[in-house]
Amino acid sequence: MMDTPGDLRFATSHEWVRVNDDGTLTIGISMHAQEQLGDLVFVEVPETDTTCDAEDAVAVVESVKAASDIYAPVTGTITAVNEALADSPELINSDPYGDGWLFSMEPEDRGAVDSLMDAAEYEEMIQSEE
Amino acid sequence: MSLQTPLYDAHRAAGGKIVDFAGWQLPVHYGSLIDEHKAVRKSAGMFDVSHMTVVDFSGSGTNEWLRQMLTNDVNKISVGQAIYGCMCNESGGVIDDLIAYRRGDTDFRIVVNAATRQQDLDWFGQHLPANVQMDTPEGLAMLAIQGPEAVQLCSETLREHIGARGDLDDLQRFGCITLGDWFVARTGYTGEDGVEVVMPASAASDLWASLFAVGIVPAGLGARDTLRLEAGLCLYGNDLDLQHSPIEAGLAWAVDINDTDRQFIGREVLEDQKLFGAPHRQIGLVLDSRGVLRAGQVVEHVGREVGVITSGTFSPTLERSIAMARVTKEIKGGCDVVVRDKPLPATVVPVPFIKNGEATFA
Numbered sequence: 001m002m003d004t005p006g007d008l009r010f011a012t013s014h015e016w017v018r019v020n021d022d023g024t025l026t027i028g029i030s031m032h033a034q035e036q037l038g039d040l041v042f043v044e045v046p047e048t049d050t051t052c053d054a055e056d057a058v059a060v061v062e063s064v065k066a067a068s069d070i071y072a073p074v075t076g077t078i079t080a081v082n083e084a085l086a087d088s089p090e091l092i093n094s095d096p097y098g099d100g101w102l103f104s105m106e107p108e109d110r111g112a113v114d115s116l117m118d119a120a121e122y123e124e125m126i127q128s129e130e
Numbered sequence: 131m132s133l134q135t136p137l138y139d140a141h142r143a144a145g146g147k148i149v150d151f152a153g154w155q156l157p158v159h160y161g162s163l164i165d166e167h168k169a170v171r172k173s174a175g176m177f178d179v180s181h182m183t184v185v186d187f188s189g190s191g192t193n194e195w196l197r198q199m200l201t202n203d204v205n206k207i208s209v210g211q212a213i214y215g216c217m218c219n220e221s222g223g224v225i226d227d228l229i230a231y232r233r234g235d236t237d238f239r240i241v242v243n244a245a246t247r248q249q250d251l252d253w254f255g256q257h258l259p260a261n262v263q264m265d266t267p268e269g270l271a272m273l274a275i276q277g278p279e280a281v282q283l284c285s286e287t288l289r290e291h292i293g294a295r296g297d298l299d300d301l302q303r304f305g306c307i308t309l310g311d312w313f314v315a316r317t318g319y320t321g322e323d324g325v326e327v328v329m330p331a332s333a334a335s336d337l338w339a340s341l342f343a344v345g346i347v348p349a350g351l352g353a354r355d356t357l358r359l360e361a362g363l364c365l366y367g368n369d370l371d372l373q374h375s376p377i378e379a380g381l382a383w384a385v386d387i388n389d390t391d392r393q394f395i396g397r398e399v400l401e402d403q404k405l406f407g408a409p410h411r412q413i414g415l416v417l418d419s420r421g422v423l424r425a426g427q428v429v430e431h432v433g434r435e436v437g438v439i440t441s442g443t444f445s446p447t448l449e450r451s452i453a454m455a456r457v458t459k460e461i462k463g464g465c466d467v468v469v470r471d472k473p474l475p476a477t478v479v480p481v482p483f484i485k486n487g488e489a490t491f492a
Contacts, residue, residue, distance in 0.1 A: 035147075038158075038163055038352065039159075039163045041422065041444045042420040042421060042422070044420070062420075062421065062422050062444075064163055064164075064352060064422070064443060064444045065352070067422065067470065090164075093162070
C-alpha cells in the first residue's frame with residue numbers, strides 16, 4: 001500500500017485524481033503506470049479552457065517503449081496544465097503523485113469523482129492484473 | 131516455457147524488470163533505460179547476453195566452408211580477430227547477421243542471435259560438410275561490458291577471475307583471445323569500445339558482482355536497443371529479414387565480392403545488387419518535432435508512400451527520435467513519417483547517428 005497515497009481516487013486507466021480545496025481536480029498517472037511505461041520522453045498536455053467528457057483522451061505520454069493516451073476521469077474543463085513536463089517529462093517517473101502532475105480541471109459535477117476507485121480498490125486492481 | 135540465464139538472480143537483486151525476450155527471461159531495465167544508456171556512453175555498462183547462440187566450428191574444411199556460408203570473407207581475418215557479416219539464402223535474403231571469431235586456421239566461434247537460433251542451427255546443419263564439425267557448447271554465460279571506460283574498468287577484474295596470465299592488454303578492437311575456459315573479444319553492439327566475455331556459467335554471478343563493485347552499471351535490453359540504433363547497427367527481425375538483402379539494410383560493406391572465386395550462398399543476387407542497385411535502400415531519419423518514430427510507420431515523400439521505418443526509438447544522446455527506414459527511392463533532405471495518423475516531417479541523416487558521443491549531422 002506504500003506506493004498509493006490514500007487520499008487519491010483512481011480510474012481503471014491508471015489516472016489518479018486529487019480533489020483540491022477549491023473543488024478543482026488535479027490528475028496524473030499512477031506509480032504503477034509510470035513503471036509500466038518506463039522512461040518518459042514526451043508529454044502532450046491539453047490546452048487550458050478546453051472542455052472534455054469523461055473518458056475522452058486528453059493527453060499523451062510517450063516513453064521509449066510506447067505512446068499512451070491519458071483519459072479525462074470526469075466531464076469538465078481544463079483549468080491548468082503542468083508546463084514543466086515539456087522540458088522534463090521524467091518528472092512523471094520520479095514523482096508521479098507530486099511534481100509529475102499532468103493537468104487540473106473543474107469538474108462539471110463535483111460528485112462524479114466518488115464513482116472512481118479509492119486507493120485500496122486500485123491496489124487490488126493492479127495486484128490482480130499481475 | 132521461458133529460460134533463465136545464469137545471471138537471473140543477479141538481475142532480480144539489481145532491480146531488473148524482467149520481460150520475455152526470444153523465450154528468455156531478461157531485464158529490460160533496472161529502473162531507468164536512459165540512465166543505463168548514458169552510463170554506457172559516458173563510462174561503462176554491462177549486459178547479460180547469455181541468451182545468444184554460441185556455435186563452434188572446427189575441422190579441415192571450416193575456413194573454406196565459412197567462405198561459402200557468409201557474405202563477408204573470413205580470409206580477411208587472422209587468428210585472434212573477428213569479422214561481422216550476414217548469412218544469406220540463395221535469394222540473398224538474410225538468415226541472420228553474426229560475428230565470426232577466428233580461433234585457429236580452421237577453428238571458428240560464431241555468435242548468432244537468440245531469436246533465430248533454430249533457423250540458424252538448421253541452416254548450418256543442412257549445409258555442413260563431412261570435414262567440418264559443429265558444436266553448440268552448453269553451460270556457458272556471456273557478458274558484454276561496454277563503454278569508453280569499460281576496458282580500463284574491467285581488465286583487472288577479468289584477470290582475477292580468469293586466473294590466467296592472458297594478454298588482455300594486447301587485445302585490439304575486433305580482436306579475440308581464448309584463456310582456458312574463457313573467451314574474451316573486443317567486440318560489441320553499442321558503438322562503444324568494450325569486451326564480450328564467454329565464461330563457464332558457474333563463474334558468471336561472481337564476475338557480475340565484482341564488476342558491479344568497480345562501478346560498471348547493469349544495463350538492460352531497452353538500453354541495448356537505443357545504444358545500437360544510435361550506432362546504426364542492425365537488429366535482425368527489424369532491419370534484416372529473409373525477404374530483404376543485406377544491401378537493402380545498408381550492409382553492402384559486409385558483402386565482399388572481391389574474390390571472384392568465392393561463390394558464397396546468395397552471391398549472384400548480392401553481386402548484382404551491389405553493382406547495379408537493389409529494390410530498396412536504407413536511410414537514417416531524425417524527427418525534429420516531438421514524438422517517437424517506431425518500426426512499421428510509413429515513410430512518405432512528396433505525398434507518396436516510399437517505404438517503412440524498420441527500427442525507431444528515442445535517442446537519449448540526441449534527445450530526439452531517430453530511425454532507420456527501408457525506402458524504394460533515393461531521398462535527400464526531408465520526408466514525412468506517418469506517426470499515429472499524422473505525417474510528421476523528418477530529416478534524412480547519415481547512419482550511424484552518433485560517433486564518439488556526438489551527432490554525425492548538424
